[in-house]
Amino acid sequence: MSKVLVSDPIDQAGIDILSQVAQVDVKTGLPAEELVRIIPDYDALMIRSETRVTQEVIAAAKQLKIIGRAGVGVDNVDVPAATRQGIVVVNSPEGNTIAAAEHAIALMLSLSRSIPDANTSIKSGKWERKLFVGTEVYKKTLGIVGLGKIGSHVAAVAKTMGMKLLAFDPFISTERAENIGCRLVDMDLLLREADYITLHIPKTPETTHLINAEALAKMKPTARIINCARGGIIDEVALAEAIKEGKIAGAALDVFEKEPLGESPLCAMGKQVILTPHLGASTAEAQVNVAIDVAEQIRDVLLGLPARSAVNIPGLYPDVLEKLKPYLRLAETLGNLVSQLAGGRVESLNVHLQGELATNDSKPIVIAALKGLLYQALRERVNYVNAGIEAKERGIRVIETRDNAVRDYAGSLHLEAKGSLGEHSVTGALLGDGEIHITDINDFPINVPPTHYMLFTLHRDMPGIIGKIGSLLGSFNVNIASMQVGRKIVRGDAVMVLSLDDPLPEGVLDEILKVPGIRDAYTVTL
Ligand SMILES: NC(=O)c1ccc[n+]([C@@H]2O[C@H](COP(=O)([O-])OP(=O)(O)OC[C@H]3O[C@@H](n4cnc5c(N)ncnc54)[C@H](O)[C@@H]3O)[C@@H](O)[C@H]2O)c1
Ligand SMILES: O=C(O)[C@H](O)COP(=O)(O)O
Secondary structure, three states: OEEEEEOOOOOHHHHHHHHOOEEEEEOOOOOHHHHHHHHHHOOEEEEOOOOOEOHHHHHHOOOOOEEEEOOOOOOOEOHHHHHHOOOEEEOOOOOOHHHHHHHHHHHHHHHHHOHHHHHHHHHOOOOOOOOOOOOOOOOOEEEEEOOOHHHHHHHHHHHHOOOEEEEEOOOOOHHHHHHOOOEEOOHHHHHHHOOEEEEOOOOOOOOOOOEOHHHHHHOOOOOEEEEOOOOOOEOHHHHHHHHHOOOOOEEEEOOOOOOOOOOOHHHHOOOOEEEOOOOOOOOHHHHHHHHHHHHHHHHHHHOOOOOOOEOOOOOOOHHHHHHHHHHHHHHHHHHHHHHHHHOOOEEEEEEEEEEHHHHOOOHHHHHHHHHHHHHHHHHHHOOOOOHHHHHHHOOOEEEEEEEOOOOOOOEEEEEEEEEOOEEEEEEEEEOOOOOEEEEEEOOEEEEEOOOOEEEEEEEEOOOOHHHHHHHHHHHOOOOEEEEEEEEOOOOOEEEEEEEEOOOOOOOHHHHHHHOOOEEEEEEEEO
């Protein structure tokens, strides 16, 4: 039975799903070295933002197939290291969107009405009405940095509260922003005009310290900033300084450069600063959503099915997958076949998609072809996650071409491998019942289903050659299951494809190559 380690607090709904297919161990708050020690036993790891899945953890995770992040941000996971090791990383891109957006709005309103301090004051027996006179958000300008899922929901709510909306997001169109009710502007203008700024961007090298002393200096002295996205997007030292010097009016932060926060100049500040301990996603609803979403994906991957929200492999939704699955098998088989024909190092792979295959998302097909191509070199180490990166690291150039026209089959796939030992090509298609047929080898037409052991020869089309190969194999007790010849012209060159019941014993291929008229011969195991 598979084993899943849950190393952060996850809703029971997720644990229940995992328990259907695996032994689930919940061990939260593990020190880093303890995680490295126990991870080799596990097939799957389910986390939130607290567990740091470092390169060291991944290197130790010899059996790990999937890391499931019950939430959005995967910045606590070394995704490139996981990818290189063939580990799928999945998240829940939408499960906590509403929770995070509502938290940002809650922080904005709390800042403008000093709710936390007023609460503390009254609970300590005071009645300080004058001290807590606030400001309205109605007709104020909200600058939204990052107009993705959370930013868009914040925009929708803020709009209904009568706020004017500015947005900065270099990756979305003016039309999309306008549809959400936002004016798309540059960051400089947003900083200068907004009364409230709310951040909803990922933390990347470009966004780290996006809000630094220089940016803070551009803001209005009455402006307030909210960060419910990721710690480190705001330079916390510069922020504390800017508030102290009256350069801005306040800030509310849910996320921090270092979590847990520990000592910080922000903790000593009064009602201008509101801090929450990374609570954006902490609603009952969001935790059920993300736990179910990610647990289902872990369950599926452990059962050999694809994940719908993988961050490091092309996402395959069940309906797309159902349609593509037979073609993925075809691509993998042909990739494996062409690499065995090519023999040596493959330098480039041309993937030509024909007919209905050309109208689908080609990325999974290309990945499947590469997985097949690399199988001889990497065996079980290659999978859908790392096939692309492994091919890239080996310098294999991938060229993709497509032709929508339907020929003999609804869809067919042609792979052409150029390598150190020459060029080889194979074409394959699916029959009506989904059976794979190889329809072309090195431009010779044939029509055979792939089998476990196969022998391919290139020879002169002349009498007696088929018989000689047959008796040679017979003399080595190799049984032929089927045989087919493909040729372009009579008595020119031809290919012979034999399906064998047994593997070729050592030395037989050399004997075949000695048969007069045989130009080349290849054994293939699929
Ligand atoms: N506080 C929490 O508990 C909590 C909960 C959920 C998500 N988050 C965080 O919130 C953030 C947003 O999440 P989301 O689901 O909306 O993501 P999303 O991918 O839907 O949206 C992010 C948006 O940021 C934009 N963007 C990227 N780089 C940018 C840049 N340099 N400048 C401006 N815009 C840029 C993208 O174009 C995109 O539209 C993420 O950092 C996520 O990890 C935090
Ligand atoms: O990226 C996220 O989903 C949020 O930061 C939530 O993190 P959490 O799961 O640790 O609450």
